[in-house]
Amino acid sequence: MNTEREYDGNSRNSGKVISFAVGEQEYCVDILSVREIRGWTEATPLPGTPPWVRGVINLRGIILPVIDIRVLLRIGSERPVSREVVMVVDIGDKVSGLLVDKVSDIIDVDPAMVQDVPSSVTGDTSGIISGLIALDGRMIGILNLDSVAEQIMEEAV
Amino acid sequence: MDDLDSIRPIFFEECAEQLTELERALARLENGEADHDTVNAAFRAVHSIKGGAGSFGMTELVRFAHIFETALDLLRSGKITPAPSVLQIFLHATDVLSDLTAAEQGGPAADPQRTEECGKMLEALSAMPEAEPAQKSEDPAEATPEADDGVPDGFMPVRFEFEEDLSDPQNIPELSEGFEIFSDSPASGNMPHAEAEPPAEMAKSVRSESPCETKTPVLSGPVSKAPVVPVTAPPASIRVDVARIDRVMDLVGELVIGQSALREAFDKNALSIPGESDSSTLSDAMNAIGQLTRDIQDAVMAVRAQPLRTVFQRMQRVVRETSLIAKKRVHLITEGEDTEVDRTLIERLTDPLTHMLRNAIDHGIEPEEKRIAAGKPAEGTITLSAAHRSGRIVITIKDDGGGINRERVRAIAEKKGIISPDANLSDADVDNLIFAPGFSTSETVTDLSGRGVGMDVVKQAIQDLGGRVSIQSEAGKGSDFILSLPLTLAVMDGMLVTAAGQVLILPVSCIVETMMIDRKNIFPVADDMPLMCVRGSFIPMIEIGSALGFSSVSKNWSDKVVLIVEDDDGRTTALVADSIDGQMQIVIKAIETNYRPIAGVSAATILGSGQVALILDVPAVIAGAGKPADISWVKQTGIPSEMAAAESMI
Numbered sequence: 001m002n003t004e005r006e007y008d009g010n011s012r013n014s015g016k017v018i019s020f021a022v023g024e025q026e027y028c029v030d031i032l033s034v035r036e037i038r039g040w041t042e043a044t045p046l047p048g049t050p051p052w053v054r055g056v057i058n059l060r061g062i063i064l065p066v067i068d069i070r071v072l073l074r075i076g077s078e079r080p081v082s083r084e085v086v087m088v089v090d091i092g093d094k095v096s097g098l099l100v101d102k103v104s105d106i107i108d109v110d111p112a113m114v115q116d117v118p119s120s121v122t123g124d125t126s127g128i129i130s131g132l133i134a135l136d137g138r139m140i141g142i143l144n145l146d147s148v149a150e151q152i153m154e155e156a157v
Numbered sequence: 158m159d160d161l162d163s164i165r166p167i168f169f170e171e172c173a174e175q176l177t178e179l180e181r182a183l184a185r186l187e188n189g190e191a192d193h194d195t196v197n198a199a200f201r202a203v204h205s206i207k208g209g210a211g212s213f214g215m216t217e218l219v220r221f222a223h224i225f226e227t228a229l230d231l232l233r234s235g236k237i238t239p240a241p242s243v244l245q246i247f248l249h250a251t252d253v254l255s256d257l258t259a260a261e262q263g264g265p266a267a268d269p270q271r272t273e274e275c276g277k278m279l280e281a282l283s284a285m286p287e288a289e290p291a292q293k294s295e296d297p298a299e300a301t302p303e304a305d306d307g308v309p310d311g312f313m314p315v316r317f318e319f320e321e322d323l324s325d326p327q328n329i330p331e332l333s334e335g336f337e338i339f340s341d342s343p344a345s346g347n348m349p350h351a352e353a354e355p356p357a358e359m360a361k362s363v364r365s366e367s368p369c370e371t372k373t374p375v376l377s378g379p380v381s382k383a384p385v386v387p388v389t390a391p392p393a394s395i396r397v398d399v400a401r402i403d404r405v406m407d408l409v410g411e412l413v414i415g416q417s418a419l420r421e422a423f424d425k426n427a428l429s430i431p432g433e434s435d436s437s438t439l440s441d442a443m444n445a446i447g448q449l450t451r452d453i454q455d456a457v458m459a460v461r462a463q464p465l466r467t468v469f470q471r472m473q474r475v476v477r478e479t480s481l482i483a484k485k486r487v488h489l490i491t492e493g494e495d496t497e498v499d500r501t502l503i504e505r506l507t508d509p510l511t512h513m514l515r516n517a518i519d520h521g522i523e524p525e526e527k528r529i530a531a532g533k534p535a536e537g538t539i540t541l542s543a544a545h546r547s548g549r550i551v552i553t554i555k556d557d558g559g560g561i562n563r564e565r566v567r568a569i570a571e572k573k574g575i576i577s578p579d580a581n582l583s584d585a586d587v588d589n590l591i592f593a594p595g596f597s598t599s600e601t602v603t604d605l606s607g608r609g610v611g612m613d614v615v616k617q618a619i620q621d622l623g624g625r626v627s628i629q630s631e632a633g634k635g636s637d638f639i640l641s642l643p644l645t646l647a648v649m650d651g652m653l654v655t656a657a658g659q660v661l662i663l664p665v666s667c668i669v670e671t672m673m674i675d676r677k678n679i680f681p682v683a684d685d686m687p688l689m690c691v692r693g694s695f696i697p698m699i700e701i702g703s704a705l706g707f708s709s710v711s712k713n714w715s716d717k718v719v720l721i722v723e724d725d726d727g728r729t730t731a732l733v734a735d736s737i738d739g740q741m742q743i744v745i746k747a748i749e750t751n752y753r754p755i756a757g758v759s760a761a762t763i764l765g766s767g768q769v770a771l772i773l774d775v776p777a778v779i780a781g782a783g784k785p786a787d788i789s790w791v792k793q794t795g796i797p798s799e800m801a802a803a804e805s806m807i
Binding site for chain 2: 041042043045057064094153
């Protein structure tokens, strides 16, 4: 498999990613997709949306939907109290907030570091993770923002 | 070439304006207002388009505009009279010119055969027997802006005498080798100074022509004969990128939100401020800022406002072409075209109006024989009028046709299964059937109705703009279609309510009345659809919180409030909320900009607290609650709470 192409699932490829933690797990998105990182403010829930859409918040006058990565990826541990942050990311021509536990660091990614997601990982989440990065004994999943966008545009789950 | 590319959009914008001017002038001529200013306006419009098109090397457009201009010049110089037959050709030529412009702009290519035919007709005008040289020479006021006295200030008109007629550059073959020439009207025989301008000057030149014109009587003739024309320079104007105005609009929206946040904080803390005088000074200042904020908002809205003229003028063509296809003679009268509305609205009104006019000609206006038999003038009249009425804009399309044939409408609705044969419908109900999806009174697919758009689409389009459509029809006399629209799509008056812990906003325009709930007036019906008795009539009750899925259906009605709302069809529903928190002007923000449309919610806004509040789509909430099959979204929990998260983990 061509790992380059897999990695391109993030639609942008600068060689640098921002990694973030959700529970015990680590994920990352390309640094060019990230507009800003801000603290969590209570969202206004939207009717008829899947559970992983936490609602909308006011980002300086923009109505910003917030996607709860914990629920989207079905990460089951306890929710940390008031330590959540929202990563504001570009997804296609839209802007969304990703609700995560904390932002960890910026990592230089060599395409050789990227591994395929084993085919045994299937189900709803399979498309959302487009690759795995092995680093210092950690595993960092590459979040495929385009796939998140597809999930948003699908009918409410 | 980059410079030219950057002003191309300006050129097309100006073309649109000039075409509007042209239509307007021709319409005036048609109504017998054949003064020279009007003829000049038409001539100038075509001339400007030609000049601009030449700069961009749009040869097709230049060629046609030139023929058109030549023909208009005949009219200007009194060689032909503005007879109906001549005006028909001019109107036809306007359409062709408009098509050619659209084609240059990247639209569909204009029909070359039509262009050719129209060009021939225009050229044939010059072969017509010369009319009496009209009063032209006696009236100095009609001297054209291109005439020698029409130069801008600071320029001295100098006339050169040439042996040959060099005013037509085509007579100078040497010139065409080195330069790109677009020709001026040979008949006008004056200095082609206007065309020599660099294209960047185009906007200026167009603007500067009018004041020149008003100066002509002073320079060129006996003042005694000329009517005293007050020098009315057109108001100075600049072109601004729409995005910049939208940005100002957004900022003003933020200002409104910030101001209401200040107000909220002040009201909360007012009591704790020591010293009464401080408090009242602060309060006065707050009120002043509040007033200013509102004034600024109005001023920005005024910047975005545009007269409806552009849309209305376009409708002349629609009527012209449709009546040709329908083989009916129809005259369109427009009224109130100076009525201003937000530009977003203008763009989205064209399609619904086009379709309603086609409908009026196709179905409203009767064939000529029938009209004569009914004692009506052979030519049908449609009046398109606009007016401001209590904070909304009302557009009326009135035809003097046969009115809605209610028996036929009913029969078709029954045949198509829209209503059951035994339905008991009032006249108004029957009239409204033409808006029902899948209804089309045209039994044979004609050129007009074969376009695959029904009146239901028109209604939907108007509703999407926050508007309503109603019909008044009288058999044998005609029908009125009345559109009522909000002035803007950017702000609205909203009623703040709390339901299931969420602040929600209802458009004030749909609220009929509000009241406290009274248990005695609630009558449950079998399937959990309680009815409420309001002054003797039973209306359905919908709990806002549960309809949106924010809470489960509660049977506890105590301490709740009721908002009686009316949907576009005039049906009333009682919406139940926990409390009403006041009324405020809100700035509408689309949710689909960054997410996707949500059933039951039309948009969102930002409250003074910075919190996002959802604006309820009242008709959708009512429809959703009435049809259990359609409310899959209602059953879901909209709150991704810990519970929802826990469920999805399983």
